[in-house]
Amino acid sequence: MRFLVDIPDEDLGWLDRKAAETGKSRAALVREAVAAYRAQTGGDGIERYFGIWKDRSGPDEPAI
Template sequence: MRTLVDIPDEDIEKLDALAKRHGKSRAAEIREAIRMHLVQNADNKDWIRRGAGYWKHRSDIGDAVEYQRALREDRTPYEDL
């Protein structure tokens, strides 16, 4: 699809510099920006999948539920163990 968009000259200069630095065309940079914008603003639960398991290798937390309870109660996790 082709479209016509008004972009301020200052933004065009920055876009051209970015495209040159990446070795891409202006159009390629705009397509990438649109793609990233759509991904970041999608109404789906991909963020859950991306974030799942971030703390699985942490050995200082122990039981995650107990850790959360301790934080909510404003106490040091596992201080009563």
């Protein structure tokens, strides 16, 4: 998917320098940054919230 985003000139300069240093495109660096942020914040929450109710009792179970 392509999208338009406004990035401050200072950040764009930094991004261009990193792209030159690593031999990657701006787009590749942005994709990597999004993937890293998603991993850091738990993505869609499945891994983050899996088992969250494991200690709760159901209507037919005694409370723990």
